[in-house]
Structure formats: structure tokens, C-alpha cells
Amino acid sequence: EVQLLESGGDLAQPGGSLRLSCTASEFTFSTYGMTWVRQAPGRGLEWVSAISGRGDSTYYTDSVKGRFTISRDNSKNTLYLQMNSLRAADTALYYCARVHLYYYAMDVWGQGTTVTVSS
């Protein structure tokens, strides 16, 4: 079964750092673009970042540009999100999702990992 499993969510202090991971299984990971989407408590979905299959193109929403870095290790079937200079507004459930092979839709989602930024 095609699956994504996130990890790394935790409680962090404002200004602190966290690294999220997303491990993929049962599909050719390097073929697909991947994204991170977050959902603050009681709020809607917000796209955060994306990366191409080979990792040579990256994209960020404006509010995280310069603070977050997306990367991938195709030999380990793993996607990462390095989160620096964390703010309270970054508190959310973070999902990784696979980008559809032919369209800009997200066709497989993980269950999410929770990031809480608080002193």
C-alpha cells in the first residue's frame, strides 16, 4: 500500500528549530514531487512548501521563505522540512503529501505530525 509517514513534530520554543521527516513506501519516490501542507488548530489547509522529484526545484509560501528549507533523500525515500526561527503562528499539524504525476493535485497524504511553538 502506498504510504507516507511523518515524524519529528514536537514542542519548540519561539526562535527554535525542528526538522520534520516523511518516509514514503510502495512507490517510486524519486518520480514524484512532494509537498508539505499544514493545518493550524481549527483552521483550514495551508500549503507550505514543495520540491520536485529530483530535488532541483523548491517552492515556499511567503510566510516561511527564508526560515524553512525543504529537501529530500531519494536513496532513503524520505522528505524533510527544516524549520528555523519558529513562530507561534507555525503551530499546526504538518502533513506531507505526494504530488500527482500529471496534475498539481496531492493524491497521497500522510497522517501528519504536530508542531507546537510556545514558551
Add this chain to the structure above:
Amino acid sequence: SYVLSQPPSVSVAPGQTARITCGGDNLGSEGVHWYQQKPGRAPLLVVYDNTDRPSGIPERFSGSNSGSTATLAISEVEPGDEADYYCQVWDSSSAHWVFGGGTRLTVL
């Protein structure tokens, strides 16, 4: 940046057809994707590229897109269809994925 507008809530009786709209500037020229999210669950893609359904999604779910409005229609609504529904597009001008604010579907 590109903005997608959805009504906060839609209510429908069981067996009826629910229609959830998504508005955006010249949206009809874009590929719109729809997600269902039940409480405590990850989102699930139910319609992609305006009208296509992923494998396993019932035919009761259908999409359309014209002008400035895309619509997700759910026919023969069941209590299990209660969820939040989000539309999404790729904004090529900013290279951003964009979600609508979401619509909560209530089955009366």
C-alpha cells in the same frame, strides 16, 4: 496572490445533492482539485483536474468548472459525507499551491 473563495458551510438532507462552490478570478481556465477531510483525518483527494475521480472515489462525487466558479457536486448524500471540503489550484504566476478556505458540509 491568487485567492479561492468557498462558502463556510453547506447543509443538505440525506439523499439530496450537495453543491459546494469555489470562486476565483478566471478559475475556469485552471485545473481545480477537491479534497474531503473528515474530523481527525488527513485530507483525501476526491476530484482532480476539474472532473476526474481517483480510483475508489464513488461516482456520486463529480466536479465542474466554468467561468469563475468550480463546483463539487455530491449526489445522494449520505451521513458519512459530512466533512470539510477544500478546493485547490496551482497558481503558475507565483508558483504556489493555493487552497480555498474550506466548506463544512452538514447532512441534516
